[in-house]
Amino acid sequence: MQSxxxxxxxxxxxxxxxxxxxxxxxxxxxxxxLSVTQEDRVRQNACAFLESLGARIGFxxxxxxxxQNLYHRFHLFFPRKDFNYVDVSLASLYVSTKMxxxxxxxxxxxxxxxxxxxxxxxxxxxxxxxxxxxxxxDQQIVERDxxxxxxxxxxxxxxxxxxxxxxxxxxxxxxxxxxxxxxKKLTKLAWRLTIDCHRTLVPIQYxxxxxxxxxxxxxxxxxxxxxxxxxxxxxxxxxxxxAILGKNGxxxxxxxxxxxxxxxxxxxxxxxxxxxxQIATLNxxxxxxPSSPSPHPSPxxxxxxxxxxxxxxxxxxxQLTRLKIQMRQTEHEPRPRQPLGSADPSALYSGxxxxxxxxxxxxxxxxxxxxxAGDDF
Amino acid sequence: MSMDPFExxxxxxxxxxxxxxxxxxxxxxxxxxxxxxxxxxEDLWDCIVEECQKGSINSRINILYFLDSLCETxxxxxxxxxxxxxxxxxxxxxxxxxxDIGKIVECIxxxxxxxxxxxxxxxxxxxxxxxxxxxxxxxxxxxxSALGKRSPPVASQAPPVASTPSHKKSSHSSLSxxxxxxxxxxxxxxxxxxxxxxxxxxISHRAPGQMNLLSLLPIxxxxxxxxxxxxxxxxxxxxxxxxxxxxxxEAAVDESELCFPAEGxxxxxxx
Numbered sequence: 344m345q346s347x348x349x350x351x352x353x354x355x356x357x358x359x360x361x362x363x364x365x366x367x368x369x370x371x372x373x374x375x376x377l378s379v380t381q382e383d384r385v386r387q388n389a390c391a392f393l394e395s396l397g398a399r400i401g402f403x404x405x406x407x408x409x410x411q412n413l414y415h416r417f418h419l420f421f422p423r424k425d426f427n428y429v430d431v432s433l434a435s436l437y438v439s440t441k442m443x444x445x446x447x448x449x450x451x452x453x454x455x456x457x458x459x460x461x462x463x464x465x466x467x468x469x470x471x472x473x474x475x476x477x478x479x480x481d482q483q484i485v486e487r488d489x490x491x492x493x494x495x496x497x498x499x500x501x502x503x504x505x506x507x508x509x510x511x512x513x514x515x516x517x518x519x520x521x522x523x524x525x526x527k528k529l530t531k532l533a534w535r536l537t538i539d540c541h542r543t544l545v546p547i548q549y550x551x552x553x554x555x556x557x558x559x560x561x562x563x564x565x566x567x568x569x570x571x572x573x574x575x576x577x578x579x580x581x582x583x584x585x586a587i588l589g590k591n592g593x594x595x596x597x598x599x600x601x602x603x604x605x606x607x608x609x610x611x612x613x614x615x616x617x618x619x620x621q622i623a624t625l626n627x628x629x630x631x632x633p634s635s636p637s638p639h640p641s642p643x644x645x646x647x648x649x650x651x652x653x654x655x656x657x658x659x660x661x662q663l664t665r666l667k668i669q670m671r672q673t674e675h676e677p678r679p680r681q682p683l684g685s686a687d688p689s690a691l692y693s694g695x696x697x698x699x700x701x702x703x704x705x706x707x708x709x710x711x712x713x714x715x716a717g718d719d720f
Numbered sequence: 721m722s723m724d725p726f727e728x729x730x731x732x733x734x735x736x737x738x739x740x741x742x743x744x745x746x747x748x749x750x751x752x753x754x755x756x757x758x759x760x761x762e763d764l765w766d767c768i769v770e771e772c773q774k775g776s777i778n779s780r781i782n783i784l785y786f787l788d789s790l791c792e793t794x795x796x797x798x799x800x801x802x803x804x805x806x807x808x809x810x811x812x813x814x815x816x817x818x819x820d821i822g823k824i825v826e827c828i829x830x831x832x833x834x835x836x837x838x839x840x841x842x843x844x845x846x847x848x849x850x851x852x853x854x855x856x857x858x859x860x861x862x863x864x865s866a867l868g869k870r871s872p873p874v875a876s877q878a879p880p881v882a883s884t885p886s887h888k889k890s891s892h893s894s895l896s897x898x899x900x901x902x903x904x905x906x907x908x909x910x911x912x913x914x915x916x917x918x919x920x921x922x923i924s925h926r927a928p929g930q931m932n933l934l935s936l937l938p939i940x941x942x943x944x945x946x947x948x949x950x951x952x953x954x955x956x957x958x959x960x961x962x963x964x965x966x967x968x969x970e971a972a973v974d975e976s977e978l979c980f981p982a983e984g985x986x987x988x989x990x991x
Binding site: 359360387391394395398399400401402403404443444445462465466471472473474510513514515517518519521522527528530531532534535536538539542548549550551552553598599615616618619620622623655656657658678679680681 | 754755793796797799800803804919920921922923924925926931932933934935936937938939940949950951953954957958961962963964968969971972973975976978979980981
């Protein structure tokens with residue numbers, strides 16, 4: 344490894360996307376003694392926590408998705424053992440609210456976080472909406488949590504080199520859905536899959552238009568595999584869309600994507616769904632949820648959004664596994680990605696530099712791209 | 721302390737009469753209304769509608785902003801209740817708003833010159849309600865179109881501003897200069913607050929710690945009768961997102977270049 348830059352002046356380059364090889368290498372490094380399963384559980388807890396925070400505050404999708412991306416990115420650079428997922432999630436969300444102009448102060452985020460994590464506090468709260476008055480909490484604890492949030496914020500900003508631009512897949516889901524003639528219902532499924540996709544590291548390995556197209560492909564697969572064809576006038580059937588996106592075609596050059604990108608992402612999404620289905624099936628209907636098991640609940644009853652009822656899960660794990668096997672039979676060669684360089688990307692944040700990060704000594708230049716990239720003026 | 725319905729009504733009327741543009745005042749009245757919804761909801765609603773019909777133009781717009789906060793709170797309470805497994809709570813005052821919205825808007829923006837000061841704010845709130853599906857989209861569209869169909873007031877007529885403070889107040893309320901300025905300032909603050917909250921989506925209470933993927937939730941039927949809070953953003957974006965165009969072609973090329981190496985490029989130089 345090269346000698347580290349001198350403490351008084353160094354440059355760091357924004358690394359917008361990671362290759363699968365980098366993700367693998369860095370994950371192993373930051374996982375430390377945790378097993379893969381344990382790491383995955385923490386990651387899912389963090390993403391679910393962010394989803395809950397987002398739903399209670401009413402953040403738009405872009406804010407929650409970017410927070411999840413920032414969380415994933417943070418733990419490619421920093422070891423899991425040194426940080427607690429709640430602190431990192433809150434800091435990620437705070438940075439995301441700034442990036443997307445959906446501002447909330449740290450204390451406001453903390454208040455909702457306490458409401459989620461401490462239901463007994465909520466029960467004692469006088470507010471009928473289940474909100475917690477943060478002024479009534481122990482201010483030492485609140486202030487400690489706030490300081491932790493802000494210190495992680497600083498580290499997060501450095502992992503993105505202060506680059507606040509962020510294109511999201513969501514608009515592309517709709518644009519591409521309409522372009523490919525998908526029904527609104529199919530596009531809605533693709534939208535939801537795109538939301539769930541941010542629980543994986545796919546969005547930091549592929550550009551947003553490919554993430555969107557891949558989730559449209561997954562939606563089409565889920566709606567067509569071992570399903571009868573039902574035609575909806577004016578739209579293409581899921582079977583047709585799955586057929587188009589499952590092989591090479593003009594769409595690849597038109598939309599800057601390759602069929603193997605879609606396949607790789609689809610497998611990751613199917614694995615996520617299998618996991619989700621297995622967990623949902625393990626949970627029996629809790630006595631708290633409404634008794635109606637119908638997938639079309641009456642409009643008068645609250646919708647069962649707390650836990651997915653075992654009886655209403657639309658897929659089963661065996662079916663999804665059969666789909667994966669069928670896909671493997673016709674899959675395409677994955678495109679080459681950048682080989683793992685000799686410089687460890689997380690070396691940006693190790694060695695003599697570590698003492699500098701989050702401080703204001705010395706000069707560290709944060710650049711949006713390496714020398715030569717996009718310099719053609 | 722439990723009050724009889726008569727007492728509740730009296731207290732509520734007093735609160736309504738003192739309602740002003742501030743958040744503090746609004747929240748106080750909202751709290752009272754929500755607390756006494758069972759069993760006095762219908763009665764309190766009647767008080768609100770009555771105040772819309774009888775109050776000054778300024779107090780009517782104050783009521784509309786109050787209704788906005790009231791609806792927000794009712795939906796929050798409903799979501800929270802179902803999340804802790806309490807008996808299902810209906811939407812309380814939101815259902816009344818949906819039922820009587822035509823009548824309310826007619827009162828808050830009366831035809832002619834008199835209603836002009838309230839027109840812009842009312843449209844903003846209606847659009848906000850549409851976007852969040854507080855009231856269903858078609859109903860709002862109908863109300864907005866009815867507002868739009870009215871013949872506009874003759875241009876030469878100035879809005880009712882007194883030129884001197886001693887101008888006599890008519891029953892169609894010409895306002896004093898200081899009242900006008902106060903109203904302008906209140907509008908500015910309220911519009912600013914609406915703008916700042918424009919990004920807020922309908923809320924729902926979801927349980928963390930489980931892998932409850934959105935993809936596994938029921939996708940709903942074809943009719944748009946009940947839109948799940950989590951789908952409202954999709955519904956709005958479906959209506960407003962432009963088709964794939966050249967800007968998207970360029971963006972796709974940019975992002976692909978950042979993500980995938982061009983021929984011959986080695987790994988990123990991280991030095």
